[in-house]
Amino acid sequence: xxxxxxxxxxxxxxxxxxxxALVGMGFLLFQVNQPHQPRMxxxxxxxxxxxxxxxQDGLTGAxxxxxxxxxxxxxxxxxxxxxxxxIVMTQGYGVGSHAPAHxxxxxxxxxxxxxxxxxxxxxxxxxxxxxxxxxxxxxARDTWPAGNHIWVMNDQYKTGYxxxxxxAVVDGEVVQQGQVIGYIGSTGQSSGPHLDYQVWQMQxxxxxxxNPLEFGTFTLR
Numbered sequence: 001x002x003x004x005x006x007x008x009x010x011x012x013x014x015x016x017x018x019x020x021a022l023v024g025m026g027f028l029l030f031q032v033n034q035p036h037q038p039r040m041x042x043x044x045x046x047x048x049x050x051x052x053x054x055x056q057d058g059l060t061g062a063x064x065x066x067x068x069x070x071x072x073x074x075x076x077x078x079x080x081x082x083x084x085x086x087i088v089m090t091q092g093y094g095v096g097s098h099a100p101a102h103x104x105x106x107x108x109x110x111x112x113x114x115x116x117x118x119x120x121x122x123x124x125x126x127x128x129x130x131x132x133x134x135x136x137x138x139x140a141r142d143t144w145p146a147g148n149h150i151w152v153m154n155d156q157y158k159t160g161y162x163x164x165x166x167x168a169v170v171d172g173e174v175v176q177q178g179q180v181i182g183y184i185g186s187t188g189q190s191s192g193p194h195l196d197y198q199v200w201q202m203q204x205x206x207x208x209x210x211n212p213l214e215f216g217t218f219t220l221r
C-alpha cells in the first residue's frame with residue numbers, strides 16, 4: 001500500500017516526482033551507454049571531406065555510366081577554376097585555416113581586377129567559376145563552414161568549390177571540363193569574396209587531399 005497510514009510521508013504528488021526522477025535517470029544512463037556517433041559536417045561525409053571512404057557519397061561509377069563525351073584527360077583537374085590570369089592566392093595550401101592539409105587542404109583564390117597585385121573584392125564578386133574536370137555535381141546551399149558549396153566528382157578525382165554566391169548547375173548534373181558551375185561569393189565562414197578550391201584524388205580506395213597547384217599552370221600575382 002503506497003498511500004495511507006502506512007506511508008505517512010509518501011504522498012501521491014511525491015510519488016509522481018519520484019517516478020519521473022527514476023525515468024529521467026534511466027534515460028541519462030541509456031544515452032551514456034550509446035556508441036559514439038561522428039559529428040556530421042555539411043561539407044559532406046562523416047569527416048569534413050568524406051576522405052575516409054571509397055564510396056564517393058553514393059556516386060561511385062555514376063559518371064562512367066552516363067557515357068557523355070568522356071575522355072581520359074577530362075577526368076583529371078587542369079589549371080585554375082577562375083579561368084583568368086589575373087588571380088591572387090589569398091591563402092596557400094596547408095597553412096592557416098587550410099591546416100592540416102590532409103583534412104582542410106585548399107587554396108583561396110580571388111581576382112586582381114584593378115591590377116595592383118592584391119585581391120580586389122569589387123572585381124571578385126560574382127565572377128564565374130569553372131569546373132576543372134568532368135564529373136557529377138553535388139551541390140549544397142548554406143552549409144557551414146563552406147557556405148554554398150559544390151563538388152565535381154568522378155571515380156578518380158573530386159574538386160571542391162566553396163563560399164559561392166550562387167550556382168550555375170543543379171545537383172546531379174553532369175558537367176564537362178571548362179563549364180561554368182557557379183559564381184564567387186562570400187557565403188559560410190568567409191571574410192570576403194574568394195573561392196576556396198580543393199582537389200581530392202582516389203588512392204587505394206580512399207580519398208586523399210592533394211595540392212591544387214600540382215595540376216596545371218596557375219599564374220598568380
